[in-house]
Amino acid sequence: MNFDIQKYSHVKTPFYWYDLDLLENTLKQVKDESKRYGYHVHYAVKANANERILQLIRSYGFGADCVSGNEVQASINAGFESKKVVFAGVGKSDDEIRLGLQNDIFCFNVESIPELQVLNELAGEMEKQAAVALRINPNVNASTHHYITTGLEENKFGINMWEMEDVLQALENLPNVKLIGLHFHIGSQITDLQSFKGLCVRVNEIQQWFFARHIIVDHLNMGGGLGINYTDPEKELIPDFASYFQVFHDFLAVRPKQTVHFELGRALVAQCGNLITKVLYIKKGVQTNFAIVDAGMTELIRPALYQAVHKIENLTSIMPEAKYDVVGPICESSDFFAKARMLPETQRGDFLAIRSAGAYGQVMSSEYNLRTKAVAYYSK
Ligand code: LLP
DSSP: OOOOGGGGTTSOSSEEEEOHHHHHHHHHHHHHHHHTTTOEEEEEGGGOOOHHHHHHHHHTTOEEEESSHHHHHHHHHTTOOGGGEEEOOSOOOHHHHHHHHHTTOSEEEEOOHHHHHHHHHHHHHTTOOEEEEEEBOOOOOOOSOGGGBOOSTTSSSSBOGGGHHHHHHHHHTOTTEEEEEEEOOOBSSBOOTHHHHHHHHHHHHHHHHHHTTTOOOSEEEOOOOBOOOSSOGGGGSSOOHHHHHHHHHHHOOOOTTOEEEEEEOHHHHGGGEEEEEEEEEEEEOSSSEEEEESOOTTTOOHHHHHOOOOOEEESSOOSOEEEEEEEOSSSSTTOEEEEEEEEEOOOTTOEEEEOSOTTTTGGGOOOGGGOOOOOEEEOO
């Protein structure tokens, strides 16, 4: 990790630190590997909506994948072309839909018949036609944590294939809505590329179903979900985008003139972000020691919410290792970063880096316990 601790020794902790060189190298890779097949990548803003990060990602020519009106607005403010903005989500409010329409965004990813009806009505009022992709639940298992799997019929996301005849019928009476795409997303932090192969095979079947009804859409949106290496970030600072896109190239049947889109979040930004925290107290336990740090689940909720593993580095100590539970100051037992983790012997005042925190870290922070929001610093 390319972090100069001396430079930050007097800065108030905890804070986020972003390595923008790593981010740029990652973006270059995504750009090169997706360009190989003419694929379009929309950055999933939900992973990190930091202004500097958004601007940098925009400067590489990517589009934006948004799930709220504020994300649409933040993307446009950061300079993303509205023609490259997609707007997804099961519960878009009327105001949010109007914002998307006003900005003539590329596409609304629609998740139900009632949403199509509302979209049609609001577009009609504004004398516009809304471009939509149907978010289809492909019923493919992503083999990831159950809180971040989305592509099964039991999940709240997407339209199931058994409802599709009704959807097509509804569309016939909705003149202000134009079907331009099919959208899929099976989950997040997917490290087994076989899951994406499974998605491609299923999408081919689904396209066949539409084709049999004389429907060929302009684009296929295959969602996001590519996972990263949390346990050993150094080994894979940049995810294997080449193999990821290759799977789609090999297994997805694309019709002539159809474009293929992706919505990657985590894979772009996770490794460039680190949560830097200082050790407040060491408390001796029976089985393990507690290293009580000044960051908590308010800054990074992933371990508490998904039992997520993040590598932790002691940036100060070079002593022999001992076992620690690394915990925060919040009044909840779930407020921990690691259990029984081997770290160099740790003392009050040591700096720790919680690695791979660039995605779903700062953006999911809260002010619970009336905590002050952590600020961000950048490598340049
Ligand atoms: N597209 C859709 C429709 C999504 O729901 C998501 C993520 C993405 C794209 C981007 O997925 P990614 O490439 O980042 O995997 N907070 C959780 C992750 C929640 C993901 C929600 N949806 C975590 O910290 O692991």
